[in-house]
Amino acid sequence: MLVKDEIKEFKEAGVPAVKISGVEDFLVSQTFDCGQCFRFDPVGSTRHEVEYAGVAYGRYVRFAQDAPDELYIYGATERDFVSLWRHYLGLDLDYGAIKRDLALRSGSAALAEAAKYGGGIRILAQEPWEAVCSFIVSQNNNIPRIKKIIAAMCKNLGEDIDGEHFAFPSPESICRAGESFIFSLRTGFRAKYILDAAEKVRSGELDFDAIRNASPEEAEELLCTVKGIGKKVANCALLYGFGKYDAFPVDVWVRRILDKYFTPDFDPASLGPYAGMAQQYLFYYERYLGGQKQ
């Protein structure tokens, strides 16, 4: 899809960087502000129109944009982009085709509107463990506080990347820390859930390969063996951490818009293999409408 000569390497203050041209259906702002990821924040003073900085896959990076068809990545080489960030950002998928597929299957004006409004969103390919753990933290919680808790977990238990930024803590690290320490990071009643997940992953009782290879129903069932993972958290983990793009997590926002614009017998599975993208468009759109006090 993206050809090699559309990637240019450069350096800024000694930091390796790449500029990618010919990008479509992608906005850094929407992708990192649509509630799917908790480790990236906007950079205040930047020469770019939009810049988000954060950690993924144990690396500190900054994604920046001045125009919809260009992307800058600081802290990455061309090799890093091709081997990791292209996939992480979902740039290896044809979102034009995905949007057309959703439109053909649904015929919903609301979804068409939502997909137009959030047309720059891409579903990130987050690390499975980070997704599982993060969405346990997210339950019954708001985004600013989720971010604070995860930042505290990373700072206290994650591997030090550069003295300033920290990787997401491993299940082993969380097991060593123990429930009372996790509780002290303001996780509340979720502390025991986080520990249960970490222990099941560490012991191999929760097998990420098995989940990846399972049918949608089986994958959800496997994740729900963890205390504190229910249908919604399981589907978030599948969508954001396992590349299961048919997963369709229903939270209060999505419930609201389904009740408003879809018939009661509507089945998200009818949206096909990319139903999860539809869910993300609807979520982003409903939150926007909420912001407009409608």
Added chain:
DNA sequence: TACCAGGGCCTTT
């Protein structure tokens, strides 16, 4: 079946 469990953000009063 209905409620509560951390906590803090956000809106309304």
Added chain:
DNA sequence: AAAGGCCATGGT
């Protein structure tokens, strides 16, 4: 400034 709603899951 103060009050109340909100939130996904498991347990009582």
